[in-house]
Amino acid sequence: MRLMLLGGSTITPALVLLWYIYSRDQFPEPRALRLKTFLLGLFCCFPALVVRATVEQSFPELTTPGALSTAWWRALFSLAIPQELLKFLLLYLYARRNPAFNEPLDGVIYGATISLGFATLENMTYVGEFNMDIAVVRALLAVPVQAATGVVMGAYVGREHFTEDPFQSLSFLARGLGGAILLNALFNASLLTHQVSFASLAIAVNALGLCWAWRLFKALREEQDRLFHVLKLREERQAADDRDGPPSAPEPEIAWAAVPREPPRELSWWALTKLVLGGVGLSICGLLWLGTLQLFCEEFQRNGLGGALLSALFGVLFVDLVPTWLFWSLFRSGLRGPFVPSTVS
Incomplete structure (x- = not known):
């Protein structure tokens, strides 16, 4: 019963968040690829658990509860770095190389899918390690913050994929991976103190991550809205040419830069x-x-x-x-x- 309740408290929020993100995509991604990405995100939780156990066995002093500095280093080296690095590699080496990855917003779609798949299995492991109360709290807080890290990482990877400047490309990758690691470490460090005064910081980190992710997602959505509108006008113009015959003089391609665009909503x-x-x-x-x-x-x-x-x-x-x-x-x-x-x- 306890495992079933945890499953409901982790899987359902993850699916709801994915439902929202997918619904805002004007050019939907292949369902099979989204499912594979979600499952790969779920299974990459296993090597992260192995790294976590290895680090904590090698440095048992990191598991001492109460000290914020100890909780920070434990969260950073046993949780944040291995988790976000694995998700980054999956996003960068697998999802980004797929032909369906053809616009910057796709980084958000696949980044969030990987992170929420990872969060689904990770939170289930807390039922055996801690009591049910801790597991449910993590389910309610960790799922949104995992979504935020996926969106932040994915937004910058999406930008990098369409950038030709090598220095700017490296900057985007560093900001995406570094931002995800920072959010993950701050969130887990506040919980690993096992003190209510510090644990309340997890809510603030959650809000910070969601605001940051929302701004990045919103900016990419605006770009996609504009592209969608221009392509729609292009299709309408082509349909009119097919119906009425081509114009006597073709319009220069630069004229499309002056096309009035619907304000994004x-x-x-x-x-x-x-x-x-x-x-x-x-x-x-x-x-x-x-x-x-x-x-x-x-x-x-x-x-x-x-x-x-x-x-x-x-x-x-x-x-x-x-x-x-x-x-x-x-x-x-x-x-x-x-x-x-x-x-x-």
């Missing part, structure tokens, strides 16, 4: 509020469905298949379906707006 605060409420509600509903499954298993052991089916049917009809539909509708409504003009320059 972003979700309003009300839409974002609906997204957050819907996402949190769907995460809770994931626990309700897992609870119904657990009830079915218990009733099956006690009363056989008939009693188990009756209990499960009652749980699905009166506990699971209605709130899931309501929160799913709220989340979908948030994706549809309202929209406001973007403030990104």
